[in-house]
Amino acid sequence: MATSTSTxxxxxxxxxxxxxxxxxxxxxxxxxxxxxxxxxxLSEKIAMARRLLERTVExxxxxxxxxxxxxxIPQNSPLAGEEWLGGPVITARNLRLLIDTLEDIDRHGKPQLKNGALRTRHDGQVIVDVFPLGTLDKLMYQGFTAEVWMQPEVTPSNLASHTASFYDQDLPDGHVALVLGAGNVASIGPLDVVYKLFAEGQVCILKMNPVNDYLGPFIEEAFAEFIERGFLAMAYGGADVGAYLCHHPTVDEIHITGSDLTHDAIVYGTGPEGEKRKANDxxxxxxxxxxxxxxxSPIIVTPGTWSESELQFQAENVVTQLxxxxGFNCNAARVLITQKDWPQREAFLNKxxxxxxxxDKRFAYYPGAEERFDTFINANDQAELFGPREGGVxxxxLIPNVPADDTDNVCFTTESFCGVMCxxxxxxxxxxxxxxxxTDFCNERLWGTLSASILIDPRTQRADAAALEQxxxxxxxxxxxxxxxxxxSYGLGVTPWGAFPGHTYQDIGSGIGVVHNTFLFDKPxxxxxxxxxxxxxKPPWFVTTKNTAKIAERLTRFELNPGLARFAGVLTQALRG
Incomplete structure (x- = not known):
């Protein structure tokens, strides 16, 4: 951090x-x-992680x-599946994969990659293939693959030394971490704690967000052993509690899931004095x-010739992302980028x-949603609304035709964090x-570096493979x-989740560091x-899938103890749509 002699x-x-x-x-x-x-x-940590997995499912x-x-959300609604998928399914999967990694470290000293997983790009950048890991992955997620690209300083010869480095220490020092929980998705707080505990070796106090502090008793029940042994504590309350904990001398480190404004308020303070401190770092x-x-979050829609069923599938895919x-997700669709003269552009927008x-229209449970919604709609006269506005719903x-050169448009500079996309x-x-x-538009015009999506049909992908890789x-x-x-990427577990590296406290963007990352790569x-x-x-997370809740409930049990019989149960429900 820079120093200054300012007053x-x-x-x-x-x-x-x-x-x-x-x-x-x-x-x-x-x-x-x-x-x-x-x-x-480590054997004791593994045993605790196994019991945590069991209690999470329980x-x-x-x-x-x-x-x-x-x-x-009505209990019999297909939307109930979102709470299964965003909570216990992802948490259980992450824990299961982390246990596999910890067992590898216990036996071999390092996480074990599958044969042939390590490769390099033409420029020498190291890539590790992390998914699928086995037959069940291939059956469950047909056609999906995942890679982790490493930072430039990582080489094939030093990758191991940049993996699970906490466990290289013979007598590591412990630290106390404050985790400021998110208010939107049930798995965020618990998995942030899990990463601090097992990847970085830190005990934690999890400060619940008031929006979803109703989850606290269930987290306490699942993590009961960690709480009883003094490795985890829970805290409840508003901003005063968060501020007190942030400044407490016993807290060594902080992890925040939230907004850049919250980050800056914690790091530099608020008002004119906070602005001055930020300017002076x-x-x-x-x-x-x-x-x-x-x-x-951008979705790049690569032009091609799409069939009617492909147009429909990708329309449901994009709407799901919103x-x-x-719409209260950090990775929700915000900016759809199309080619101006794509012959199917209007057909896709109509889909x-x-x-x-x-x-279904949704109750806007997250504070400030209506005000943010109005900000985006009022700033763009061409905004189109779908459904009534009543009783908090x-x-x-959809805001079509936002000029790409309107660089100050709120759609490009600000995360709406509600059900609006452009x-x-x-x-x-x-x-x-x-x-x-x-690519240049995303990098230069849009705020944030967390996640992006590219839609490209297989014919165009084959014809323009080099451009896609670039x-x-x-x-x-x-x-x-x-x-x-x-x-x-958030849900697979094996993939690190976080911003592109390079942000600083002064220019925080989408943040610093990663979570999940069950292979424990130090420099992804x-x-x-x-x-x-x-x-x-159709993927179970699609908002148009009618059987999501039953699929996701079975997925939770599958993640506790994967096997062909449980896979068959998941597949049966998935085929029912």
Missing amino acids: TPAPTTPPAPANAAQLNAHLNTLHDNRHTWARLP VAPRQVEAALRAKR EPLLNKRITSELGNV ANNG LRSVLSDI LPWG ETSLDASSPSEFLKRA AISELRYGSVVINHWPAV QKSVIRGPFKAFP
Whole structure:
């Protein structure tokens, strides 16, 4: 961090909240046990992780029921599946894969890659194929592959030393981490804690977001053993509690999932004084702070000749990326980028309009949604609304034809964090030229570096393979997903989830660091996932899949103990759509 001789007023310590004594007691317990956890035999950590996995699955039905009540989703609605997928399915899968990695470290000293997984690009960049890992992966996710591209300093010869490095230490020191939980998706807080515990060896205090603090009792039940042994504590309350914990001397590190504005308020403070401290890079806190802070997520629609069924599939795919969880996702679709003269551009937009008209409208449970919605709609006269606005329910919003050179348009500069997306178009004479211009547009015009999606039909992909690979390479995003929603990268577990490397506290963008990342790579650059242009059966996360809840409930049990019989149960439900 830079130093300065400016006369910015010295910050004051935040006032103690009403429950300060309880928080102090929790932090003292964590501090006393931090080295114990860091140095706990790996076999014991593995056993605890297994029990955590079992308890996560055990509490899942009650946790989902509570989330449905909070988000006003009927229990018999297909939308109930979102709470299974975004909560216990992803959490259980991540834990299962992490246990596999920890067992590898226990036996071999390092996570074990499958044969032939390590390769290099023509420029020497190291790539590791991380998915599929076996037959069940190939059956469950037909046609999907995943790669992790490493930062430039990683080479084939030093990859091992940049993997699971915490476990290279004979007598590691422990630290106390504050995890500021997200209010939108049930798996975020628990998995952020899991990463701090097992990847970085830190004990944690998880401060629940007031929006979804109803999840707290279920997290406490699943993590009961960690709480009892002084490796995890829970905290509840508003911004005063968060501020108190951030500034507490016992807290060594902080992980934030939220907005860049929240990050800056924590790091530099608020108001004119905070702005001055940020300008001078004078942080209030001398602590390591990692973060995941959202994105204006682009979908690059590569021009081609699509069949009617392909147009329909991809329209449902794009709408899913907007509508899942009511639009309250950091990886939700925000900017659709098309070629201006693509003959099927209007046909595709009409398919989007049709799907948006047909799907359920959602209760806007996240604070500030209506105000953000109005900001985007009022700034763009051509905005189209789908559905009524009443009783806290918002319509879906599509803003077509946003000029690509309108660089200050809120659609490009700000994450809406509600059910609104826009469409913009670029001039290009070929798919290859379009991919290059769309890549530059994303990198130079859109806020954030978390995730991006490219849609490209198999014919165009074969004809313009080099241009596609160049786009994947040049897109400065932590996840680049071909033909599907970047939430797949969040959910697979084996892929690191976080911003493209290079942000600083002053220019935080989508954040610093990664989570999930069950192979425990220390220096990943981006995750690249490739999927079929038209998948069968329809993916369970599609908002138009009617059997999502039953599929996802069976997926949760599958992740606890994978096998052909449980796969058959999942497949049976998936085939029913």
